[in-house]
Amino acid sequence: MSRVRALVLTGYGLNCDHETADAFRRAGADADRVHINALIDGAVSIHDYQVMTFIGGFSWADDHGAGVIQAVRMGIHLGDALIQFIQNGGLVIGICNGFQTLVNLGLLPGLENDYRRRSVALIGNDCGNFRDDWVTLEVNPDSPCVFTRGLDRLELPVRHGEGKFYTDPETLNRLVENHQVVLRYALADGTPARGKFPENPNGSLEDIAGICDPTGRVFGLMPHPEAYNLPANHPQWSYRKEIARRENRPLSGLPELGIRLFQNAVDFLK
DSSP, X not given: OOOOEEEEEEOTTBOOHHHHHHHHHXXXXXXXXXXXXXXXXXXXXXXXXXXXXXXXXXXXXXXXXXXXXXXHHHHHHHHHHHHHHHHTTXXXXXXXXXXXXXXXXXXXXXXXXXXXXXOEEEEOOTTSSOEEEEEEEEEOXXXXXXXXXXXXXXXXXXXXXXOEEEEOHHHHHHHHHTTOEEEEEEOTTSSBOTTOTTTSSSOOGGGEEEEEOTTSOEEEESSOGGGOSSGGGSTTHHHHHHHHHHTTOOGGGSOOHHHHHHHHHHHHHO
């Protein structure tokens, strides 16, 4: 069986591309870092890949709002191709700025299979400033999301200034009822944050940190799973390493939970 091919977008203020490509490779895929212009001018086709990643960063310096210009540029030149990619069974993940781009494109939440209508937003953090921290996340076990299968709780870093998930009450209720709310910010024990700061770092409605489309194949989240690709990434690494040493447990047993999201995508496509 041929290996899964992952496309990792680059260009115009995006970052985390090396980390994201490395995460896919650790998960068993072949990953290519591809500049947005290479897709627009046809030098590279998204249809040569099975999974596409809208990465984090500050596309076009977040001018006019985070992810707005990237969404407009890609929507004009690649809108139909992106929808065809999804309809053909491809997977899409948007991380942080990538999540913001997906909602601006309308690829999320994809209610009624409409991948053009914008019905949710990611707006400025309630705290009024940029947040760079680690958060605990509760995973919805009833979500159809391909990327989070088998997971119940995650710890991942966030780094954003516009991460508050916002929408109208009707749309919010539909997302909850459809189990399209994949991740919620939580307290350290896994119980709901209920808006408490800093556990909910941005004031997101219903503590929402990530959503998917009805198929579970398009997923967006504000935290950065690619930034937890080694145990040493975790801020408590030294403490956990010492506990493992005292309990005679191998260091290889320590979790790298960010990789699990990419591994789930690769396993699904295989």
